[in-house]
Amino acid sequence: MEDVHRSMFTDRARQFITRHKWPLHLGPTGFEIDEFDDPRTTYCVVEERGRHQASLRLRPADADSMVERHFPPMWRVSGDRLRTGTEVTRFCASPALSPDERLSSVSDLLLGLCRHCQRSGVGTFFGVVFPSVARVIKQCGWEPAIITRMQHSSGVLLLAEWSASERIAWDIQECREFRERSWSERRAAATPSHQRLVA
Secondary structure (H helix, E strand, C coil), rough: CHHHHHHHHHHHHHHHHHHCCCCCCEEECEEECCCCCCCCCCEEEEEEEEEEEEEEEEEEEHHHHHHHHHHHHHHHHHHHHCCCCCHHHHHHEECCCCCHHHHHHHHHHHHHHHHHHHHHHCCCCEEEEEEHHHHHHHHCCCCCCCEEEEEEEEEEEEEEECCCCCHHHHHHHHHHHHHHHHHHHHHHCCCHHHHHHHH
């Protein structure tokens, strides 16, 4: 298994089992791998020097849907329409990243996801996320359509749908560029003037 995949499954364990306390299977190697990690699953991964930064997985809903299996009340709302669609799960960012690094990696992940959807003909995809995850994706330039929501033991969950397009790809890039300009200006303003002159 490649190093990036090893670190992805390890980071998934840290996020979903250690942090969120989900009752998921943790393998002897410390990986979080389930029955949806099979040959029909496609992974979108951002990596740096062989280390996982952010990732998610996609699979056709007719190959077995996590929403259908684990959130049947949500599935009953739109299951007939979603069954022919594509599901996104395991949206994960490395816990080793700083908040700024995490947001940049998520932007890169979403841009790669949008480009993948355009190339592969996936017009829309759906998934169950926490409201905080939906907000981060929206902050990166990709606003979801909320299909339904439910109260779960882990908090409020949203069943959301996203549409991929060239416009969305541009929005994600523009948000990233604007955000990095703001960060650069903020860092410059925080640097004492005598240090800037010496530099």
